[in-house]
Amino acid sequence: MSVKRVGLPLMNVVKLRGTPILQQLLLEERLLRSSSANWCIVNDGTNLPNIVMGLSGKTCELVELEPVIRDGVPVIKRFTGGGTVVVDENTLFVSLICNRNDVPDVQPYPRSVMAWSGSLYSQVFNGIGDFQLRENDYVFGDRKFGGNAQSITRNRWIHHTSFLWDYSESNMAYLKLPSRVPQYRLERDHTDFVCRMKDYIERAGFIEKTIKAVGTQFMLKELSFDEIDDSCREHLETTRLLTLDELKETLAKTTQNESIAQAV
């Protein structure tokens, strides 16, 4: 990829395809905490269905544990905040890791970062659907197609998004209706609340437009996964895969609590 503009901060662009989401998240956490460069990571679908919760997520509240355990669906707790998603080969991921000083108009706080990303994606979806940033979600009209999450450190932040290119309703059934929902959701279930991005834009076109939008603010340099310097590995790692024993223990406790509640 050629240099776009002189004088802009550098951003490394890494394009992945089918990379396991756990591997992607561990990479992002490492780059946020151990690297001093800016990164744009695009993963065109992950290999298998996974459930991904935010840092404070509780499986008993967010996940239908019985079918998840029965079907062997991995459950990951990620290092960023936000809600729970079920991802698969039809989920597109775009992650932006930035030095605070390289984006000086953005304060290192959630709302400021979100506003910045909203304006970036406004360029991508210009003239497409009724695109908006609505209460931290990307929507067409009142239907969500992109969920966001962030992690902010002293001098850097990451803003990553999972885009619903397409989804399977059977996978959506692994998720419970969360207790904390945006106001615009209006008690709609998953299938009435979300929409498919493929109905609005071509897959390759979306990735190309996103990288182009990033290129209006950064000088882009494309790297392959193997070219990423992994010499700095010492950092606090909070992203992890929950074990089957943990899920079973949570299910047992939930079942016990429900039995007691019913008895009372």
Add this chain to the structure above:
Amino acid sequence: MLKVVFYGTKKKKRKAKPPNPFLVKSIIILISRSVSALPLSLPDCCCCVSAFSLCFEISTKKMAARFLWASRVASHLRISIAQRGFASVVLKDLKYAESHEWVKIDGNKATFGITDHAQDHLGDVVYVELPDLGRSVSQGESFGAVESVKATSDINSPVSGKVVEVNEVLSESPGLVNTSPYEDGWIIKVELSDAEEAKKLMDSDKYSKFCEEEDAKH
């Protein structure tokens, strides 16, 4: 003859409670904003312009008087307010880090939390990641995180030491970080390893100015 006896009542002297700085802040905000609800468009006729000018002059004087009152109240209560009149609460007897944590030092122990400025910018805190007891923390390094508005934000240690107490109440009531950042929303207590490190921190006046400058850039 009817005898009427009056029984006098002794007035009980109540011990004055220190005022809640966040209640004071809310009152100051309310008063500051009360003068902002004025017509902004200039009328056409001369007499209206004169009347408007007079109103503007009066309202400006009133605003200045109210800000002066607010400043005097704040000074009496040992809290700082920035020139905007409704900025963050900053307590005068604490020290502050550039990453918006406060520290209260008491002998060889210190209590940390995040400032009113930080909680205001973060939004509603829904989760606090607390460190383990006995863990070492280093000045400027992350020891935990708060989650708000889909983001986890690092909490950085203002001084170095060993964690001797964590505020377990935050596990059930993370919102205390918003409603009472300097009191009930404290996060950890440490045994200091280097008391001299506190000299690198800002006092309340410097921190207030730091916050103003930071917000002015955006």
